[in-house]
Amino acid sequence: MLTGLKSLVRKATSLFASPKAQTYPIVIPRSDHSLSRQDLSPNAVKVLYRLNKAGYDAYLVGGCVRDHLIGIEPKDFDVVTNATPEQVHNIFSNSRLIGRRFKLVHVTFGREIIEVSTFRANSAQDDDDDDTPTTSLKGKDSARSAHGIVLRDNVYGSIEEDAERRDFTFNALYYNVQDFSIHDFCGGLKDIELRQIRIIGDARQRYQEDPVRMLRAIRFAGKLGFEIEAETAAPIKEMAHLLDHIPPARLFEEVLKLLGSGNGIETYHLLRQYGLFRYLFPDTDALLQSGWKRNDIDPEAFILQGLKNTDDRIQSGKTTAPYFLYAVLLWPSVALRHEEFQAQGMPATPALHQAANMVLDNQVASTAIPRRFSTPMREIWDMQYRLPKRYGKRAFLLLEHPRFRAGFDFLLIRELSGTELDGLGDWWEKFQHGTESQQRELIKSIDNFANDKEGPKKRRPRRRKKSNAPQRETFDE
Structure with missing residues (x-):
């Protein structure tokens, strides 16, 4: 074309x-x-x-x-x-x-x-109005914030x-x-x-009016494979902080367009290159900058694998859920906080719930996450600690869980990004598609493995039943 x-x-x-x-x-x-x-x-x-x-x-x-x-x-x-x-x-x-x-x-x-x-x-503001927090332009339906961001523009x-x-x-x-x-x-x-992206007018002024234009430049670069023209690109790093003044609800939608449209990997790299990612995911960015890794998670490898999974689905005509994308981007922070709470002596499950609460509370200050999305995110994270516990009837119960499929897909991303889970993904793949007898054999193999690993069980001493007869009083002689 x-x-x-x-x-x-x-x-x-x-x-x-x-x-x-x-x-x-x-x-x-x-x-x-x-x-x-x-x-x-x-x-x-x-x-x-x-x-x-x-x-x-x-x-x-x-x-x-x-x-x-x-x-x-x-x-x-x-x-x-x-x-x-x-x-x-x-x-x-x-x-x-x-x-x-x-x-x-x-x-x-x-x-x-x-x-x-x-x-x-054009609703350009008069110079005399620069210091007023909110300005109505000459009686018209237009207003700006103290930072020069257009709040309303119906001229x-x-x-x-x-x-x-x-x-x-x-x-x-x-x-x-x-x-x-x-x-x-x-x-x-x-x-x-x-094949270039060029802003109309002065780049600094246009970004001042609406900082989201910086994100749009990145989105088009990722989507179209175009270069951002030099004068259009020049102010972005310096002005990225203006995203702090954009309503979190608006940025939530922008993230879905940026990373959930089939070009997530390229867009992610551009967001980090231009210093914009930190204003969308501050905790995740700080973790990536710190270089923190754990034996069972490489944060950037995991995020890139999750974005690849999303890109592949979209490009093959499949749908993706916004909560899954956010669950991927915030998981490294959840894993870090979980580790910290456990180190303080908190049991694993309460530590996970506390970690999820902290990460989500921090995130909503940047990009608001509706409750209808944060709840399934928590369930996906919770499934990562429930899926290994597949003994007895638990496997059948987990298979019926409404968030099983999302949790299983998340598990596969963890394995593909280098997390060693002793073949857990393969086991669940077989269990999902096996006959009832095959499923019972899979559970039996896990039960036997667990018994071998734990060694022979010690018999508990029998507890003597208490007699209902009245106790006979004894005296020392």
């Missing part, structure tokens, strides 16, 4: 060699690009035509246009229009208004959601202004369903050809 893009760029303009002379937007007619309605979500096309019919401008924008030109099947279809959110909501009965920071409309078609936003203008404008306030150049590509043309407002086509 990129080969075709080169000819598309050449047809669109001959002035790319001198960017200052280039004027925007560049309009690519249907005859010069390969994106057609057949490549689009039928529901997204319905939204576009309905808005046009109501007298509004409407375009597809961002990822769906970018991904098609790169050669990736588009998944998300975002619409942008000059209609306000309230006007869009009135047009579509199957819609709902969402968001406070950015007002949006979600138009629902069964399980598919088409997100519709209004053209936004509407033209399509040209909308393009200027988008994050990266390849996300400022618009598809017009009226004439099937592509509009390039910021040089995104050229940057796709160069």
